[in-house]
Amino acid sequence: MNLATHPVFVSLTPVFLLIGAGYLAGRLSWIRESAVRDLSNLVFLLLIPALLFRTMSAVHVEALDLRPLMAYFPAALAVLAITIAWRGFNRASVVMAMGSVFSNLVMIGITLVELAYGKQALVTLLTVVSVHALTLLTVGSVVLELVVAREARAGGEASPHILQTAWSAFKGALIHPIPLPILSGLAFAQTGWSLPMVVDKPLQLLGSAFGPISLVLVGVTLARTPLQGHWRDALWICAVKNLVMPLAVGLLAWTLGITGLPLTVLVVAAAMPMGANVFLFAQRYNVAQGLTTAAMGLSTGLALFSVSLVMLLMGWLNPL
Template sequence: MPPIVHALIPVIVLISCGYLAGHWRWVGEQGLKDIAKLAFNLLAPALLFRTLSQVHLSELDLGPVILYHSLTALWLTLWVAVHGFTHRGCIRALGATYSNAVMIGIPLVSLAFGPPGLVYMLTLVSLHALTILTYATVLFELAAAREARLQNAQDQVSLWLTAARAAKSALLHPVSLPSFLGLIFAQTGLALPELIDKPMDWLGRAFSPLALIMVGIQLQHVLSKGLPWGQRATQPSDPHHLDVRAVLGMVVLKNLFHPLLILVAASLMGVGDMPLVVMLVTACMPVGANVFLFATRYRVGEAEVSLSLSLSVLVAMVTVPGLMALQPTVTQWLRP
């Protein structure tokens, strides 16, 4: 069985389980909201803190990491500018950017490249959430502050006060705060006591499966209403609003053009073969489940994200092996 298929099948199974749970009415819309709060406010912080509490910056090869995350942040910024500096624009841009690097990327690299590739993969993944999700959090909070300021223009709220409120919200966010605290804790050289580490490990392990099951439940809710091809059945302000063209755009950008950006830039910069391949694999991964958690937290684009995530997983079965086959030719042509 090809490594990409081997890595993607568990993801498809979990999304399918969620779909069946929604079909059998085990979880309704209110229940899905409650589960999302649990995942975002309890499970995700445990995963982020514990992962980053084991990252020692002095031991990392930061060159490929800095290049990958700089390009990805620029890619995210570009599509926020294209879609508009609103919550919906931010969620569509994040869907075109953020990879499912943990659940799919790590098993795939481990199977295909063994320990040498896994070292680079873990280096990338260890800072993936800290950099991209923290930056996304800042964008979402600034967009929220901007929208609130525009709606209450008569109050003449200071731009600096608006920025300060957004920065505070971003810093105390359940993604940013545990990430920073975990990274700071790691640099002390201390280890978490087992009585704390073990429960956090259990909580963190529950996050990814639960997030994918939630995607399946939301997908069932979306598909049960039918796909509005070429029309808009709901208002854009509705979190269940679905623009299929926007969904397809997210999938194409995430599965094809984001990896091509990383491949071309890394080749031009002369990145070594193994880190370049791992960077490409990370960028090739389908839309990450964390994007859906952002959609549920900010109540925007839930239907679009759940559909794009599911389609992205299926499309990855074609694009990942295709781009991996293309990589040696592109690198040989572009490398200085």
């Protein structure tokens, strides 16, 4: 098969060209630091909700396959637990472990999966996305608060109750511009109504703008990501995130009898580079901020090769 027409090449090239364009714009300061936050707000508060709501507004609950959730999250939590145990029960260890399992399913994953596998694949991906942050951010928050509580007890200080922490994390992850429009769109679909054209068309246009703007924004962020002094630990995080994570998800999904397009989407989703939300943990708990930023940038850069490899292997092992 001609490389220029190979499905993996055809779907990956636009994604990484747009990231490269954003990187160039960032290096040349065409998009200033002060504008990045505004662009991020535009993507997360307007474009993503429009895309997610419109996509899920035509999906009926009885058509959803929830088995992918039973494959993705137990595998992710197992990798999380093993990496924490490997590095030790401390703040830096938990943040690094979160970086090893938290995928960039939205900014990169949605566009890539749709380009590579079509609209039907988005239903499987968005099923995972709907509870991705809710599950992993809640677990990460609780584990980090347990670490903080242990440190507080060791220093003779009082610490908040673990149930209070869990509830706060759950609410923060649920009332969020990603799971909320997915659940709202799914609820709308169950009414049997269709979106009026005057509503559907603006949502379609906003959703179409999401892909290119979000990928350019990823590139701009990479242009401002320092890697000095963090190569060794960042490479370990990237190895687990980009390679071990998709292997773990793929093996569990195969064990559960998941095949075909859902299996491929799950493995490719797990192979996505590290998501930016991990930096929020590093920032909040004042630990490993430089390492987290470096690992995120390196994971995204290496994804050009690792995601290509995963997609090629899945095309060979699990032909659609």
